[in-house]
Amino acid sequence: MDRNTVLLSVVLVITPLSVSAASWWDTGKELLGGNTANTTESAAPVSGLAGLSSDEIAAGLKEALRVGAGNVVSQLGAQDGFYLDDAIHIPLPPQLQQAKGVLEQVGMGDSLQELEMKLNRAAEAATPRAKAMFLDAISAMTIDDAKKIYSGSEDAATRYFSDKMRGPLGEEMRPVIEASLAEVGALQTYDAIVSKYKTLPFVPDLKADLTDYTINGGMDGIFYYLAREEAAIRENPVKQTTSLLKKLFGQP
16 A cells, blocks of 8 residues: 555544545545645545545546536537537627628628528537547546646646647548538528628628638537536536446445
């Protein structure tokens, strides 16, 4: 039994078996060597962590992240997951927003609203592609990665995923978004808007890459909610109810 585990076992004998947000995270840092400070009474260790190895602590973190990532994909991949969520709703591209007033004056207001909805529908359709990539990134996570997440910033896990996934995820989402934009008629709607716009005098060129714009908006939404899930994991991992987490955190 290593020194950290012995210290943890002693503390468990003399402190109440209460669960606090700081205790789980700080204990994980202790066991993984991410924090050399002694555990305080205000951050009592979680009973389920007693005697666990670094591998098991890292496995608990990975399982919590796996559940959190699954929650994000399920939420955003559903209909209206983007469209009715003010936090991640994808608006019209800036070029169209700038021309919106002019276009509304020539009867294109409904078409703009329809296009905006279709961009969000495309992001919703592509989001499930992220699930397998999250699982791969989590499986590839090492003990050193776990240490950096425990001892890093409040969004260290989200940054880890973003660094690993953003480029490949965009390419994975691209064919789905392209097909979805075509299927729901977004490109036709956009072409109709641009054609009408070009008939107006003294207006600048109107160019927007709907595919890249929707990919970036979709990824921003995914990582926005992943950061929210990470915050929840830091505060209360016990709410995650997989068998491994029940074992780690002492739930019956």
